Amino acid sequence: MAETSPVPPAADARRSFLAKLMAVVGGGIASLTPVAAGVWMTLDPLRRKSSAAAFLPITDIASVPDDGVPRQFPVIADRTDAWTGFAAEPIGAVYLRREADSDTVEAFSATCPHAGCFIELDKRDRCFRCPCHNSSFTLDGGIVSPSPSPRTMDTLECEVHDGRVRVKWENFYSGIAEKVARP
Amino acid sequence: MSDASSPRRGLVTRLADFFDDRTGYRALVHEALYERVPGGARWRYVWGSTLVFAFMTQVITGLVLWSSYSASAQTAWESVYYIQHEMTGGWLVRGLHHVMAQAMVVLLALHLMQVVIDGAYRAPREVNFWLGLILMKLVLGMALTGYLLPWDQKGYWATRVATNLAGLVPLVGPSLQQLVVGGPDYGHHTLTRFFALHAGFLPGTLIAFLAIHLALFRKHGLCAKQPQTKPDSMFWPDQVLKDVVAMLAVLAVVMGVILLPAVRAMLEGRPVVPGELGAELGAPADPSQPYAAARPEWYFLFLFQFLKVFEGWGADGEFLGAIVVPGAVLGMMFLMPFLGRWKLGHRFNVLFTLAILVGAGLLTAMALREDYAAAWSDKEAFADVEQLIEETENDPEKIAAALGNDTARIAEFRERVHQLDAIRRSEAFFAAVEQAEVDAHRAIELAGRPERIPPGGALELIRTDPLSQGPLLFAQHCGSCHAHVDPAAPEAAEAVAVSSAANLYGFGSAAWARGLLDPNQVVSPAYFGNTAHAEGDMVSYVTDDMTDADTWTAEQIEAVAVALAADAAVFSDEPLDAAVVEQGRALMADEDRCGSCHHAGENETDLGAAPDLVGWGSREWLIGIISDPNHERFYPDTNDRMPSFGVAEEGGVAPLSSEQIALLANWLRGEWYRGE
Numbered sequence A: 001m002a003e004t005s006p007v008p009p010a011a012d013a014r015r016s017f018l019a020k021l022m023a024v025v026g027g028g029i030a031s032l033t034p035v036a037a038g039v040w041m042t043l044d045p046l047r048r049k050s051s052a053a054a055f056l057p058i059t060d061i062a063s064v065p066d067d068g069v070p071r072q073f074p075v076i077a078d079r080t081d082a083w084t085g086f087a088a089e090p091i092g093a094v095y096l097r098r099e100a101d102s103d104t105v106e107a108f109s110a111t112c113p114h115a116g117c118f119i120e121l122d123k124r125d126r127c128f129r130c131p132c133h134n135s136s137f138t139l140d141g142g143i144v145s146p147s148p149s150p151r152t153m154d155t156l157e158c159e160v161h162d163g164r165v166r167v168k169w170e171n172f173y174s175g176i177a178e179k180v181a182r183p
Numbered sequence B: 001m002s003d004a005s006s007p008r009r010g011l012v013t014r015l016a017d018f019f020d021d022r023t024g025y026r027a028l029v030h031e032a033l034y035e036r037v038p039g040g041a042r043w044r045y046v047w048g049s050t051l052v053f054a055f056m057t058q059v060i061t062g063l064v065l066w067s068s069y070s071a072s073a074q075t076a077w078e079s080v081y082y083i084q085h086e087m088t089g090g091w092l093v094r095g096l097h098h099v100m101a102q103a104m105v106v107l108l109a110l111h112l113m114q115v116v117i118d119g120a121y122r123a124p125r126e127v128n129f130w131l132g133l134i135l136m137k138l139v140l141g142m143a144l145t146g147y148l149l150p151w152d153q154k155g156y157w158a159t160r161v162a163t164n165l166a167g168l169v170p171l172v173g174p175s176l177q178q179l180v181v182g183g184p185d186y187g188h189h190t191l192t193r194f195f196a197l198h199a200g201f202l203p204g205t206l207i208a209f210l211a212i213h214l215a216l217f218r219k220h221g222l223c224a225k226q227p228q229t230k231p232d233s234m235f236w237p238d239q240v241l242k243d244v245v246a247m248l249a250v251l252a253v254v255m256g257v258i259l260l261p262a263v264r265a266m267l268e269g270r271p272v273v274p275g276e277l278g279a280e281l282g283a284p285a286d287p288s289q290p291y292a293a294a295r296p297e298w299y300f301l302f303l304f305q306f307l308k309v310f311e312g313w314g315a316d317g318e319f320l321g322a323i324v325v326p327g328a329v330l331g332m333m334f335l336m337p338f339l340g341r342w343k344l345g346h347r348f349n350v351l352f353t354l355a356i357l358v359g360a361g362l363l364t365a366m367a368l369r370e371d372y373a374a375a376w377s378d379k380e381a382f383a384d385v386e387q388l389i390e391e392t393e394n395d396p397e398k399i400a401a402a403l404g405n406d407t408a409r410i411a412e413f414r415e416r417v418h419q420l421d422a423i424r425r426s427e428a429f430f431a432a433v434e435q436a437e438v439d440a441h442r443a444i445e446l447a448g449r450p451e452r453i454p455p456g457g458a459l460e461l462i463r464t465d466p467l468s469q470g471p472l473l474f475a476q477h478c479g480s481c482h483a484h485v486d487p488a489a490p491e492a493a494e495a496v497a498v499s500s501a502a503n504l505y506g507f508g509s510a511a512w513a514r515g516l517l518d519p520n521q522v523v524s525p526a527y528f529g530n531t532a533h534a535e536g537d538m539v540s541y542v543t544d545d546m547t548d549a550d551t552w553t554a555e556q557i558e559a560v561a562v563a564l565a566a567d568a569a570v571f572s573d574e575p576l577d578a579a580v581v582e583q584g585r586a587l588m589a590d591e592d593r594c595g596s597c598h599h600a601g602e603n604e605t606d607l608g609a610a611p612d613l614v615g616w617g618s619r620e621w622l623i624g625i626i627s628d629p630n631h632e633r634f635y636p637d638t639n640d641r642m643p644s645f646g647v648a649e650e651g652g653v654a655p656l657s658s659e660q661i662a663l664l665a666n667w668l669r670g671e672w673y674r675g676e
């Protein structure tokens, strides 16, 4: 090792302050630039909208039993996942329900409003059940208390034209009392 | 120090001197090893070292796994499959990584407990205690993110629930969730982000904090357990030896968990399949196929169960259970060093930590008890409840009336319904777990085909596999009328009795055809008993004409059954005698016998009166009847209730696509890939 050099003479206060200021600012710019660029890119998902929220054909009205017992139908649509495009893929499921001799169809999303599991139909007990944390719902989507689910099953807009059932497929935020559609 | 130029010293010593002169490493090593352990080495000090060992194991196995893993929705499961089932030693490295992660959680709890009981969080060690808490969070974060990476059903659905909970954080929740998930839906970017967190950000941060944690530990020295009964000793070799023994014990347990199934298989004389050791791999994640048994890893089960405690609190409960209470508990732990200044505070800290651990243990037990309730409950005791629900269609008013509007009885009934529900949920859980095992096994079998996995991923394999899709399609579209159950199975009688159309199990086989031609069976619900055909010509022909031994000998009937099976040519192990087939074909075409109604062989009988026997039961024939049973080849006038699954109404869509119909036909015929 070289011999230790004597302590350098103290610089004058003004120059020293400027040097410190410049070092901090310069160093900050140097290190924060990649951080800022990284954060910018990391926030990209916030810009992405879900491909859904459109009226999608589900089935013919004749396929919806007219006895008030819902039936599950897959929701088929084109889907993109970042760079991959899927043609006509199942993207979710709906329950359609029709009262006797009625032409109006009710549609419920099969996604549980509690935390997003998949609600199943219990035909025997005439109710819906979610297998994850035991929320139950009546056949018209109402809450059976006590229930972890903060709200009733999510209804979806549904229209029947020339015997064809179309549903406006949407995803909603889970775990909150209000039904708010995801953008 | 000896003279550096002395020629007697060996090359190694000289080299060591060279580096020591320039780095001073000897002093560093000395400092690292010759730490004083006040009161002598003790077993209770080993937990920190075992954690470092566990973490090192995770780093090493993790880097190796990383070198073979590919994070995307079409390659994650596939690459993990390849690691687990095809790469040499893949099962061992993955098994070590998986089991050691769980060991780490246990060791964390032990380390925390030991630090709190020994009061090692008190001044001047507060900062190091906080660092420890942060390290704990980082480890749990790695556990959480790692669970998703194989992209199997289990990890996918459990993590979906977990990330939905992130959406509950006030104000920023929804954005936070979208950032974590990498977009509005689960997909490639969920995997890439989780992977970056799991293998980059979290361990990187952990290493930085761990370095400070260890440096501070050395700075403060060991917090010795009082009273010190033995003389001080040195870290090396006394404590190191104890640490090493503890590490080996941890390793032995981990290896035991990995290898136990192999030992069991060997004892039972079964072959050992390395791919089935270590960490399991479920079926590939399918966003359209829910997994009803989605549960987090066991060490997160208590949080999962905790959410249920707030059942009935609605959205507030969720918020409390998932965010507020866990946050408060953690906040409390950060305050422990301040409380610990008082003797009472220290006692409180110890009790608090114990209570948290015991509480978590209890919640875990509760979660398991709920899931496995059906294993020890007696469902028979609830037969009357089931019956009343069925009779009243679960209508509250009717139930109340049936119970004589007696409030006490109604309340009791409600309570029992509750218990029954619990059993049923547990049964559903069992069924889902069993199904998941079947699916996983099938996915792995398909992935191992000589054709390998298509570029679209393993999900594509499953969606085009008759064995996987057939039962689902059948249940959804055919099962409301038809049964599909092995007549030899114990549940067959009941399933067949409630069905309203033929049991299609083994359709096209000689056994099935024999039943059709058996006067006792043809009128049973397994064939035409519960259909309009019970009154039809076929049934009367079989029960009247074919029972007349002058027109039909037993041998002739057998020949027809065999000939039918020969035309169908479904998958079956029963060898068919060519001569008998010829005899049967002739009988079928005979216009005084089957041929009087059926078009068969070369006969001139018109189609329409009865189903076409040419190619009966063949793939093409089945596709035809599923698509359109009203076609003249099948039942143009006498179709009972069967919908035309392949025919679209004006401007509509057909209930089943041609691919789905082909899948059903192949499944009914037993045509699917069979591994060795």
Ligand code: FES
Binding pocket: A112, A113, A114, A115, A116, A117, A118, A130, A131, A132, A133, A134, A135, A148, A149
């Ligand atoms: S997700 Fe349905 S009850 Fe929790």
